[in-house]
Structure formats: C-alpha cells, structure tokens
Amino acid sequence: MTAASPRILLVEDEELNRTLVKAVLARAEVAAVREARVIDAPTLAAARSRLGEEQVDLVLLDMNLPDGNGLSLAGELAAGTVTGGRPRPAVVAVTASVLPQDRAAALAAGCDGFLDKPYAAADLVAVVAEHLPPR
Template sequence: MTARILLVEDEELNRVLVRAVLARADDPGVRDARLVEAGTLAAARDVLQHPDQVDVVLLDMNLPDGSGLDLATELAAVAVDEKPKVIALTASVLPSDRAAALEAGCDGFLDKPYAAADLVTVIASHLPR
C-alpha cells in the first residue's frame, strides 16, 4: 500500500523543498508516498473530509487562515484507527511551542530549518508498515 502524506504549508519554497526531499528519500515508503498539498487550513480540511485516507500530515503551525494547532486539535478528536499521524513543522522552536503542539495532538515535531534526513526519519517513523 502506498502511503499518503498531506503537506499543509503556505510557502511555495517550503513545499518545493519537501517534494524534493521525498523524491530523493532513501526510505522507499517515504519516496513512493503520494503527496497531497494544501496551502491553507481550509484546503487541508477539505482533504481531511475523510481522515482515514491520509497516513501522515506534515503541518505548518503558522498559516494564512489560522494556526495549525487548531487542525491538530480537530484531528485529535478523530477515532484512533482513522486518525492520521500529525507532524508539526514550524520555525517556532521554543520549548513551549513544542509542548503546545504535542498537547494539541501532534505526534511529532520538527523545527525549521530541518535537515532532509531528519524529515525523512520522522515521516518514516510514523508511516504504517
């Protein structure tokens, strides 16, 4: 089964970077994953009408129409067997930011800028095998 990743990121350059990292990943599960992109919370919510169709959400915390924490909180309420894993991607690197993301329901946290290998590792650790 091909993994499905939702990238919620408003900055085009960051989306290009993630696409390139995934395409070059050593891990075949990450490299072969189907990537869907959303530039806003509204677009992400549209994709997540059926949360069981997404395995991992890469979630920027600062989006033009709100905070990624709101989406993480919404997804935390989804049934466990349907809930995708949520990885916060953020330039906010204070310990309180990490704690807030985890408290909101994120399963992982990666601060920007991140190394490509770190992104692949965190995604691979949350993909279904």
C-alpha cells in the first residue's frame, strides 16, 4: 500500500462479511483494488464518524444496518453534510434487497452503483474497480 492508495469505507454490520470483503479485495487481480486501504464501519454512526475524520474514495454501503438504513447516509453524502468539506466519495449500495424499486431508491438517494447480495468475488472486484478514482 502506498501513500496514494485508494481508501474504501466498508459499512457492514456483519463481521464475517467485512472479513470476506477485505480478503477478496486484498487478492484482487486489479492493482488499484488490491492496494486499497479498507476502513471498517459496522454502523451508520461509525461511518459518519470515519467520514468526518478522513477522505475516502469509495463507500461500500450495506443498506440494512443496526442503527438505520444506508440510504440515509447515501443522502447525506449526496448533500455533502458528512464529509467535512472533503470531496464526496463514490457510493455503492450493497444489499440483498434486489427488487427494481430497491435499486431505484438507492440510485435516487445518491448511490453511484448497486451490488446485489449474494455476489461473486469477481463482481465485487469489478464494481470496486469501476468506482475507484483513476490513478
């Protein structure tokens, strides 16, 4: 990991899921994905705190969290209210709610992408690579 490594905020309440995502990203064939620094946030409150403290390039945002729906954070990011004046990161909704209206709601709330659970490792790597800033 270099100083210019991309930063990903993984907002996911399940510890096993966080561990698996980190393992998949660390083994990715895409260098930018493999070299990314992954920051954990198990709740919306923790995510807001992390976003207030440091710049991230991408938020992988679970929709169903113990302290609320991820769409509320997506809306706050779109409005620029949680990043402390830093640039808005890309946001990918990660959810088992895969109905067309769920996808539409995520995109309307400000998400840049959508990843259905369960997903294949290759799909996770592809969506992360697509939404990381160019290096």
